[in-house]
Amino acid sequence: MERAIPAREKVSPYILEVVDGLKENRLAVVGLAIVVSLVLMAILAPFIVPHDPIELHLDLRLLSPSWQYPLGTDDLGRCILSRLIYGTRVSLQVGVMVVGITAISGSLLGLTAGYLGGIIDEIIMRIVDVLLAFPGLILALVIAGLLGPGLFNVMLALSVVGWTRYARVVRGCVLSAKERGFVEAARAIGSSNFYIMFRHVLPEALSPVIVMSTLGMGWTILSAAALSFLGLGAQPPMPEWGSMLNSGRAFLRVAPHLITFPGLAIMVTVLAFNFLGDGLRDALDPRQKKRVEI
């Protein structure tokens, strides 16, 4: 297949442009910095934790923060800081898995529906409509509840619920891209449908999908923590932020630090992804760019 312009030349300046746009947005930079440090924390967890996150010390129960235990210990004498650091792993893994699955499957279904149209479009979009008729977290709660407690089931439930938004947005982008001149030109020179779909139409939907994935990380981590908080997700002794909050509830009176720090961790993480997502949206939004050009 001949191409007039090699792909690389076209892509890299665009990425640089986006990076420039991001740099101007202070909140986005803060968000990116937090996300990067969370990722580092998750990778380096075994080397930076002061204590074992799972080992029990029943003689050291519910200690307040001290030099030895910077954030105190929980009801089973485990170091809260260490559990929070390992919790980063759990949350990011859940986020990456669920967002990966939903973004890819949702985009592919949206692409198929938008490009092929007809009965396939009708079927896929009806399924989307029905799934969106439920408040997301409640459907996830019911699915995860029926499958039984466990982190895997929560990921499955969030995936079943999450792909619809990607499908809708990608379908919308595809519908407008389909009518554009370059698709007609590609068809005129005899490109196959498959080639046009992936080479010409799908890239048009890339920026909204990137923005949605970033914001989706926040949503997924928050939802997974909520389900774990309700007792459905991560099961003890796995260090997960939501389930740490849940087990800390019983000790609200005697040890408030049990609920303070895990909640803070969830909030900072979600906030970071929201900052980054908002920043990316501004940087990728062509409308905004036009305004600058004028």
Place this chain on the structure above:
Amino acid sequence: MLAIVLGVTVLTFSLMHFTPGDPAEMIAIARYGMEDLTQEGIEWIRIQEGLDAPVWVQYGRWLNHVIHGDLGRSLIDGGLVSKDIMYRFPATLQLALASMIVSLVIAIPVGILSAVKQNSAMDYLGMTGALIGVSMPNFWLGLLLVLFFSVYLGWFPVCGKGGIEHLILPVVTLGTGMAAITTRLTRSSMLEVLRQNYIRTARAKGLAEKLVIGKHAFKNAMIPVVTIIGLQFAFLLEGTVIVETIFAWPGIGRLLVDSIFARDFAVIQGCALVIATIFVLVNLAVDISYAYLDPRIRYERRA
């Protein structure tokens, strides 16, 4: 609209139907306990409950019951599911409406002020608060409020349902989270409207700023806000599940969570169906009020 509701019933039914495990066996366990489980007992229940029929026959029977307002009986105590839900519904409604009011009372003035005095300290404060509110997990906020106002200050009861003092903490938990989203939307929508030509015209003809904002800008800025209330309702229903669990509030959300842990499939099914139906109806109502607020939509339909 009707197709969506029908789709919702299919989804709810198939969720229960394709759950791993034999439903007859699960009903038997729920009724008689693990020890008295016999193969004959399971078979008896299978025939008794019509679980031996083909799937679509089962769905048809079930749908027929649902249309007549019969959501089946609880697998645990044998009570009518519809009765359980009706009994719990007012508590959830009370919580949801109060939270909605709280969120609007906070969000609309703050959003408008932030937009009118853009880039002022007030704007900055409001938007920071809104950003924190958006990212704050409501289960954490609930626990912090309990910690501060119930445990330290002793102002409000920790949980339960009773007078107005029981309502305050759950409503604040739900309402502030919702307010955060609405505030951001009100502000951006107001900013958009204030840039329009008719606002410039209104100012140019010497109209008092109060009237420009209150009459010309306000109504138009509210259009997206009303639309988002439909989406907000999803947030609200999700929130009630969590808030009702934290504060032991006897509503549908808690009923759903409790029955999930009791594996009472009939109640889970009923709750899911009712919640989805409410959500669909609210969205319908929003669509209708949208046409009322924005008459252009009606003209388009007539043309």
